[in-house]
Amino acid sequence: MTTLNDTATPDLSWLDDVTMSELERNPYRTYERLRAEAPLAFVPVLGSFVASTAAICREIATSPDFEAVITPAGGRTFGHPAIIGVNGDVHADLRGMVEPALQPVEVDRYVDDLVRPIARRHLERIENNGRAELVSQYCEPVSVRSLGDLLGLKDVGSDTLRDWFAKLSRSFTNAAMTEDGEFANPEGFVEGDRAKAEIQAAVDPLIDRWITRPDDSAISHWLHDGMPPGRTREREYIYPTIYVYLLGAMQEPGHGIASTLVGLFSEPKQLEQVVDDPALIPRAISEGMRWTSPIWSATARISKRAVTVAGIDLPAGTPVILSYGSANHDTGQYDAPTRFDLHRPPLPHLAFGAGNHACAGIYYANHVMRIALEELFEAVPNLQRDTRSDVEFWGWGFRGPTSLHVSWEV
Numbered sequence: 001m002t003t004l005n006d007t008a009t010p011d012l013s014w015l016d017d018v019t020m021s022e023l024e025r026n027p028y029r030t031y032e033r034l035r036a037e038a039p040l041a042f043v044p045v046l047g048s049f050v051a052s053t054a055a056i057c058r059e060i061a062t063s064p065d066f067e068a069v070i071t072p073a074g075g076r077t078f079g080h081p082a083i084i085g086v087n088g089d090v091h092a093d094l095r096g097m098v099e100p101a102l103q104p105v106e107v108d109r110y111v112d113d114l115v116r117p118i119a120r121r122h123l124e125r126i127e128n129n130g131r132a133e134l135v136s137q138y139c140e141p142v143s144v145r146s147l148g149d150l151l152g153l154k155d156v157g158s159d160t161l162r163d164w165f166a167k168l169s170r171s172f173t174n175a176a177m178t179e180d181g182e183f184a185n186p187e188g189f190v191e192g193d194r195a196k197a198e199i200q201a202a203v204d205p206l207i208d209r210w211i212t213r214p215d216d217s218a219i220s221h222w223l224h225d226g227m228p229p230g231r232t233r234e235r236e237y238i239y240p241t242i243y244v245y246l247l248g249a250m251q252e253p254g255h256g257i258a259s260t261l262v263g264l265f266s267e268p269k270q271l272e273q274v275v276d277d278p279a280l281i282p283r284a285i286s287e288g289m290r291w292t293s294p295i296w297s298a299t300a301r302i303s304k305r306a307v308t309v310a311g312i313d314l315p316a317g318t319p320v321i322l323s324y325g326s327a328n329h330d331t332g333q334y335d336a337p338t339r340f341d342l343h344r345p346p347l348p349h350l351a352f353g354a355g356n357h358a359c360a361g362i363y364y365a366n367h368v369m370r371i372a373l374e375e376l377f378e379a380v381p382n383l384q385r386d387t388r389s390d391v392e393f394w395g396w397g398f399r400g401p402t403s404l405h406v407s408w409e410v
């Protein structure tokens with residue numbers, strides 16, 4: 001059948017063929033076309049509208065006509081009330097619960113003493129080897145150990161924390177839907193359910209202790225802060241937000257460190273400049289976050305009333321996924337966006353979102369990444385990527401390098 005296309009409406013039937021695995025292997029080709037042809041489009045495999053440009057993502061994230069909603073696979077994984085998917089008083093309470101430990105003045109007080117010894121310890125294990133796989137031996141361990149100690153999970157091993165975020169991450173982004181609006185791969189949630197059972201087995205006894213013997217750890221404060229004397233928040237109420245942390249806050253600083261390194265390896269002159277002048281590290285990180293945004297397409301909003309966005313009429317109650325990783329490659333904002341260039345004009349990007357659900361941990365995460373890269377460049381002279389293997393990036397909801405083999409002079 002031939003459809004005569006005599007209006008300005010582009011033919012979007014190609015979207016019917018988009019698959020989850022192609023989005024996970026490389027979303028950029030699909031999204032380049034979405035940005036050009038339909039910056040707000042219904043993507044059948046996701047069973048959802050998707051926003052792909054900087055302007056439309058920012059408009060929706062900051063619009064009073066929208067509020068937060070968790071994606072279906074995210075809600076299936078985390079349950080309710082997760083901080084990323086609630087509004088009004090519950091959101092205000094959960095934000096107020098997590099924010100004290102993440103305030104810049106507070107982060108400045110503890111972050112160096114927290115992260116630098118962890119980075120040093122992991123570098124001591126590898127620095128005489130002359131080679132390493134940095135994702136599993138450095139980026140992920142530094143990310144999870146720093147946050148684990150901050151949260152009060154000192155006795156949970158780093159490999160356990162890495163295993164939990166990997167399982168929660170795959171479950172959270174098990175987003176493929178059937179035409180009938182059912183999950184296409186319900187078995188994909190099993191590993192997330194197992195991880196949650198393990199998490200509760202490990203964390204319930206800690207909560208029991210923190211209820212009667214509060215300490216300085218973040219989760220202890222979550223239980224007690226702002227509550228009347230002798231009362232604590234219910235564990236069922238905070239667990240979904242604990243899962244938010246055990247996924248995104250555990251995984252994404254590691255993704256960010258690794259992606260920034262891969263970006264620098266793609267521009268050897270810039271790597272040399274950053275190694276020679278560590279003051280450039282924050283700029284490199286900012287560009288790394290834009291270049292391969294760790295939270296690539298994992299959050300959503302829902303229309304509160306009928307609204308028109310990008311020329312599309314959305315009824316009340318329409319969810320829209322915000323693909324910030326695509327927005328950050330918008331040629332309307334960035335010249336040659338696929339190129340890593342820490343010297344590009346310092347335009348804002350959307351890697352930490354926008355509006356009242358923007359990342360609460362932006363300051364913390366940027367400092368963890370900075371300290372990890374400072375210590376790495378300080379410890380190992382002449383860091384080189386091992387070009388015998390290619391770097392593979394993976395992920396649509398969350399994205400980063402799967403491995404990063406490097407060598408250096410010993």
Ligand code: 261
Binds near residue numbers: 295298
């Ligand atoms: C700390 C941020 O974590 C997340 C953000 C978006 C989706 C899932 C997350 O765990």
